Amino acid sequence: MAKMTIASPPPRSATRRDPRLEPLREKIDRGERLSVDEGDLLYSTWDLWSVLGMADAVRRRLHGNAAYYNINRHLNYSNVCALSCKFCEFYRKKDDDGAYTRDMAYVKEEVRKAVEGGATEIHSVGGLHPYLPFSYYTDLVSTIRDEARRLGSELHVKAFTAVEIVHLAKIAKVYKGANDFSDAGRDARRDGIRWVLSQLKEAGLGSLPGGGAEVFDDRVHDEAYKGKIRSDVWLDVHREAHAQGLNTNATILYGHIEQRRERLVHMDMLRRAQDEALGRLGYGLAAANAPPSTGGESPWPVALTKPGTPLPEHVVFNSNAETRTPTAGYFQTIIPLPFFPDGCDLEHLPGPGGLENYRTLAVARLMLDNFPHVKAFWIMQTLPMAQIMLQSGADDLDGTVVWYDITKVGGASTHQEVNVWTLQKAIREAGFEPVERDTLYRRVVRDGKTWRAGV
Numbered sequence: 001m002a003k004m005t006i007a008s009p010p011p012r013s014a015t016r017r018d019p020r021l022e023p024l025r026e027k028i029d030r031g032e033r034l035s036v037d038e039g040d041l042l043y044s045t046w047d048l049w050s051v052l053g054m055a056d057a058v059r060r061r062l063h064g065n066a067a068y069y070n071i072n073r074h075l076n077y078s079n080v081c082a083l084s085c086k087f088c089e090f091y092r093k094k095d096d097d098g099a100y101t102r103d104m105a106y107v108k109e110e111v112r113k114a115v116e117g118g119a120t121e122i123h124s125v126g127g128l129h130p131y132l133p134f135s136y137y138t139d140l141v142s143t144i145r146d147e148a149r150r151l152g153s154e155l156h157v158k159a160f161t162a163v164e165i166v167h168l169a170k171i172a173k174v175y176k177g178a179n180d181f182s183d184a185g186r187d188a189r190r191d192g193i194r195w196v197l198s199q200l201k202e203a204g205l206g207s208l209p210g211g212g213a214e215v216f217d218d219r220v221h222d223e224a225y226k227g228k229i230r231s232d233v234w235l236d237v238h239r240e241a242h243a244q245g246l247n248t249n250a251t252i253l254y255g256h257i258e259q260r261r262e263r264l265v266h267m268d269m270l271r272r273a274q275d276e277a278l279g280r281l282g283y284g285l286a287a288a289n290a291p292p293s294t295g296g297e298s299p300w301p302v303a304l305t306k307p308g309t310p311l312p313e314h315v316v317f318n319s320n321a322e323t324r325t326p327t328a329g330y331f332q333t334i335i336p337l338p339f340f341p342d343g344c345d346l347e348h349l350p351g352p353g354g355l356e357n358y359r360t361l362a363v364a365r366l367m368l369d370n371f372p373h374v375k376a377f378w379i380m381q382t383l384p385m386a387q388i389m390l391q392s393g394a395d396d397l398d399g400t401v402v403w404y405d406i407t408k409v410g411g412a413s414t415h416q417e418v419n420v421w422t423l424q425k426a427i428r429e430a431g432f433e434p435v436e437r438d439t440l441y442r443r444v445v446r447d448g449k450t451w452r453a454g455v
């Protein structure tokens with residue numbers, strides 16, 4: 001189980017602050033990057049309220065009074081998976097009870113329901129199916145896109161974690177150099193990833209979700225999800241997606257066998273990758289030429305949280321305000337996912353408590369100074385917890401979701417759906433203005449049944 005440092009006894013007065021946080025507060029006010037050691041202090045201090053307050057200040061600097069949600073639908077195309085990750089309750093083997101693989105008739109029906117419900121996005125992921133051909137995946141994407149258009153609407157297809165992208169490259173037999181750890185091997189792997197992404201993009205893929213990252217640490221990887229791609233490959237997939245103009249998200253799955261320090265290193269690796277992506281988009285001249293990060297201090301940090309720094313949306317979309325062509329290529333949002341033990345091989349672990357969830361989300365907001373958004377995924381945090389997270393670092397709740405298969409907060413048959421009114425009410429109760437966004441965080445403008453991304 002993750003070793004948690006117990007905080008020192010609480011102060012006598014609830015208004016007392018931990019003085020050790022003052023230098024961090026000053027850095028945050030100036031928009032300077034916190035080190036991993038400073039992240040340790042954010043985790044070990046007894047002064048949780050200051051940590052949450054600092055994250056709230058950063059979140060308000062970036063997004064003011066806006067809190068985002070979207071209207072979406074999750075579509076898990078198959079739960080059959082070649083892997084058996086210990087934290088996962090979702091996967092089934094081909095002949096297991098409950099194993100499923102959706103055909104295109106099913107997909108079309110989901111699209112119809114999504115369009116009818118006013119959705120702007122389908123979020124589609126699945127297990128690593130051992131037998132489906134590569135064409136299944138391009139069909140899946142083009143079926144969603146084309147069927148939505150046939151019904152007079154548009155659906156953004158956010159699909160396939162980095163783990164699935166590599167699996168697809170193997171299925172398509174373009175993943176060469178898997179066991180070659182030289183530069184040539186890495187180039188060969190990246191060629192395969194690049195080809196898969198280009199095919200999916202041509203079929204209509206709009207962005208990549210953030211799943212499959214878990215915790216970027218080899219020890220944790222080998223103990224809990226051996227067989228999955230490691231951090232370097234996960235980051236390579238996202239790097240290639242960014243280079244092709246696709247935005248992506250990132251997750252961190254915490255509260256199982258990892259240590260807090262490993263979470264901080266994970267966050268540090270993500271923000272280095274984001275430095276590179278933003279550098280390519282023109283944030284900092286030196287950053288544009290930055291080599292892939294391999295360790296040490298990031299030489300070209302890009303702090304979006306620095307007062308007055310524009311968010312990527314403004315740079316990229318304003319440069320083509322006419323069409324607001326959604327080509328960019330950076331990480332949009334970090335999604336801290338609390339581990340749920342029910343039904344998986346790590347069921348004996350307790351999972352993180354509520355305060356740990358608040359703290360981790362706030363730490364993510366403070367450490368990931370170059371991520372525009374932090375998502376409190378209400379499905380896993382619960383809506384009441386997510387409301388408080390909006391006041392402590394989060395600016396986004398995700399969406400209406402409708403049916404979520406990967407983890408079930410209230411047991412295996414829970415139908416997890418909220419309507420727009422409930423999401424808006426939750427946001428208003430938390431003191432924010434609800435803003436409907438599309439997948440790329442553009443405001444949604446509605447005209448009857450159709451929608452478009454507003455300028």
Ligand code: V47
Pocket residue numbers: 087088089161208209210211212213214249250251253335337338339340341342344377398406407
């Ligand atoms: O990658 C699996 C996690 C992720 C468990 O990009 C578990 O907008 C907790 O990535 N307890 C999939 N977590 C979900 C995901 C996601 C969700 C919402 C929005 C976005 C986005 C991405 O769920 C997996 C894995 O890390 N997971 N099992 C578990 N027992």
